[in-house]
Amino acid sequence: MAMLAIQGITKRFGGLVANDDVTFQVDKGQIFAVIGPNGAGKTTLFNMVAGTFPPSEGQVIFDGEVISARPVAQIAQAGLVRTYQLVQLFKDLTVAENVMVGFHRVTTGGVFSALLRSPGMRRQEREIAAKTAEILEFVGLSHRANVTADLLPYGEQRLLEVARALAASPKLLLLDEPAAGLNMEETSELARVIRKVNENDVTIMLIEHDMGLVMQIAHRIAVLDYGRKIAEGTPDEIRVHPDVIAAYLGGTEGYDD
């Protein structure tokens, strides 16, 4: 069953075609990776899925609904939660508070309920605190709970971003180059967490430069080059695909159409 279907997506910025008729689908329960050389149009595609801007042509279908051209917050409310390539933490908040904000989508209450502090509200706060502790345990950040987020080392900031996204109970988690800037040790810790998240029934789509990470965790991979999808398949198929090898090694044979 398709969790996310990308159908004939094209994006033009003036004369530049960033994505050209890209089609693929991410099945429920999958870890799906989109790879490609620099400038292949991965980030543009990602931004259209997350709702940062609408596609010029084609549509994005998430969990049976067309979401292309909906605002970001609405898409998030529907259960599609993203992280950012440049970590976007709430720096002045503690690690635990960052995760607590993540529960926004799945909790209720505004100004008045905050002032009235009804038993139901207090119960919700207790639940948020308990689940936050669980999630921090899950990603291995329990020992940092009360530290201000901007004091964390980079690898842990990445983990915190994933933890915060998890709090929103996403149906589909979009990870934008999660391994960027991480050392090998941090990357393998991240791979472990991503796998664990996926085992908890979260479908994941990521774009990534780190081939090692992608080959290790992805069930299925789509390869973009010059805005077009040039290949799709399992890691083993992609590894030996002539067009992919050509795109990465800079050759020209294989797509003179």
Place this chain on the structure above:
Amino acid sequence: MKSSPIMTLPITTSTSAGLPWRQILLAALGALVVVFAFSANGYVVTVIGFAAIYALFCTGLNFFMGFTGQASFGQNAFAALGGYGSAILTADYGFEPAVALVLTMAFSGVVALIVGYPTLRLRGHYLAMATFALGLITYEISINWTDLTQGYMGYSGIPPLGIGPYYADTPKQQLAVILILLALGVMAAAGLKNSRFGRACRAIAGSELAAGALGIPVARYKLVSFVIAALYASAAGSLFAHFVGFISPEVFGTAMVVQSFTMLYLGGIGTIAGPLIGAVVVSLLPELMRGLKDYQTIGYLVILLGILIYAPKGIAGLLDRLLPKREG
């Protein structure tokens, strides 16, 4: 785990049973100020009354600037609405002061909603300029619409605070009412800070992108927090009108913006105690420096600069460093 040098950062999962020294110290200082105010003469009562009114104003401003991370240089507009609203309703139309206070707050809230809707689309410096203009426009109106505001002459004959047969006749009774309202306002702000709404606002201050990606309606929450700040400002304006019994355009002029910003940054923006500390220190400092005679202003500014340079997160931040909060 990792063996990076970062391991030296605080690991605070322990449920240390140490006493919350910071809260105790602040409560003791607060009690001291209150006792001092009630045992002192009329002048001290006035100074501390002003400080309390400013503390209420800054608590609201802090919600918008400190928690939600937006700039407003025009909160004085809402204080003016509150002050003139209360003055006109009570002195001319014979409304109960308490009723007038609530009515003007509601009116200010509606104005904030209407003005904020287009204005809050702006960010950073642009938002600062637009809100600054709001303060200037209100000031001009209070000068030129003489039929309503009596212009430069100002508005006098405003009755003291009260409801029904209960009136705060003496300055000390008035101070008591102001302090009770301030306490309510601070408790409300503290309750909001650690709620789903408050956390979302503080998230917006950290990253609008990430807040939106977690499903937080950024524009709406900014607007609500602007309205909250306006409600506090309006209440502060009303209290001022009743406390002094007289208002004029100058009371709610640009000086009010400068004064409240000094309090906010000196006390510690983004904290609950900060606006209170800032309001008390900035109000009392000039009084304590009177002994310096001609050098009073210089001494005052030297102390201000010293605090801003050596305690960039304000006095509340300094206390945080000296007396770390113990949490379970």
